[in-house]
Amino acid sequence: MSLLECRGLTKKWGALVAVSKVDIAVSAGEVVALIGPNGAGKSTVFDLIAGTTQKTSGTVAFRNEHVEGLSAAALTRRGMGRTYQITSLFPSLTVLENVRLAVQSCEPRRAYPLFSRLLLERTTEEALKWLHRVRLREHANTLxxxxxxxxxxxxxxxxxxxxxxxxxxxxxxxxxxxxxxTRGTVELLKSLLKDTDMAVLLVEHDLEVVFGLAHRIVVLDRGRKIADGLPAAVRADPGVQQAYLGAGHVAH
Ligand SMILES: Nc1ncnc2c1ncn2[C@@H]1O[C@H](COP(=O)(O)OP(=O)(O)OP(=O)(O)O)[C@@H](O)[C@H]1O
Ligand SMILES: [Mg+2]
Structure with missing residues (x-):
């Protein structure tokens, strides 16, 4: 059983079928890219999985559990993390404080009294570890x-x-x-993913990033899944090439 299993995902906005009967599975440790021309339905699929948009029909199972209707916070607690297309940091907090809040949100509530020195030290250390891994340690105290x-x-x-x-x-x-x-970020993500069984589902327009990172590529066009396979096979697929060229552009 896959880590994430979407079956028949469908989203209609009035008469428009934005996502039509899409199946997507992601296994532990796998990096899957979701690509397609503008308006193909990529962001909508993402929002349906993350629970921020209500689906019309279909199922989403995560870690063998149906997760439809769960809030974004509940999904996070179950192990589904996400970044947003639009920056979602607290701009007037430091970099360290932003990451520490995330660490604190995962601490078992009763482990320490709130605001204890021990909790602060532990979560600061953990946050600094993550900042080190994304090479931002020296910016820890920058707003x-x-x-x-x-x-x-x-x-x-x-x-x-x-x-x-x-x-x-x-x-x-x-x-x-x-x-x-962009190149630095691809290298960084590669190194972060090397020794982990964390899976990634990636929506990305930059095909260099996609081919640099993805183990498998899912292609959407006008709401439908038109390809799902290894990068080399997807790149050579005439239907995929037609979808991009037919839409009047090669992905930007
Ligand atoms: N809230 C909404 N109300 C109505 N239609 C919407 C809404 N959100 C998206 N759509 C439509 O659904 C279709 C799919 O949009 P979506 O944003 O998922 O595409 P996308 O693949 O992410 O495109 P892009 O590459 O431009 O980001 C588009 O036709 C879009 O206009
Ligand atoms: Mg989008």
């Missing part, structure tokens, strides 16, 4: 709002990782990054 855009996105990844997800939903992690920042 998040003052970081470069690329470093804000990396901080968001650290925030998501600090909650120890089994599945990480990454929403265009390199959007708005420079070419160098």
């Amino acid at each position: 998040a709002g003052l970081l470069s855009h690329g470093d804000q996105r990396l901080t968001e990844i650290a925030v998501a990782l600090a909650m120890n997800p089994k599945l990480l939903l990454l929403d265009e992690p390199t959007q708005g990054m420079s070419v160098e920042e």
Whole structure:
């Protein structure tokens, strides 16, 4: 059984079928990219999985449990982490404080009295560990709002990782990054994923990022799944090429 198993996912907005009978499965340790032309339904699929949009029909099972109707917070507690397409940090808190909040949110409530020195020390240490891993240790005391855009996105990844997800939903992690920042982020994600069984579902327009990271690629076009396979097979698929070219652009 897969870690995440979506069957027949369907979302209608009035007469528009944004997502039509889509099956997606993600196994532990797997990196799956969800790609497709503009308007294909990628963000909608993401929101249906993360529980932020109500589906019309279909099922979502996560860790062998049907999770329809659970809140985003409940899904996080069950091990589904996500980053948002639009930066979601607290800009007037430091980078460390942002990550520490995420660590604290996972602490068992009764382990320490609230605000105890021990809790603070432990969660600070854990947050610094994650900042070190995304190479932002030296920015720990910078206000998040003052970081470069690329470093804000990396901080968001650290925030998501600090909650120890089994599945990480990454929403265009390199959007708005420079070419160098994008390459650095791909390398960083590769190294983060090397020794873990965390799975990743990635929505990404940058095909260099997709082919650099994904073990498997799912292609959507006008709400339907038109391909699902190994990167080389998907790249060579005439239907996929047609979907991109037919939409008037190669993914930007
Ligand atoms: N809240 C909404 N109300 C009505 N229609 C919507 C809504 N959200 C999305 N849609 C429509 O659903 C379809 C799929 O949109 P979605 O945002 O999932 O596509 P996408 O693949 O993420 O596209 P992009 O690459 O541009 O981000 C589009 O036709 C879009 O206009
Ligand atoms: Mg989108």
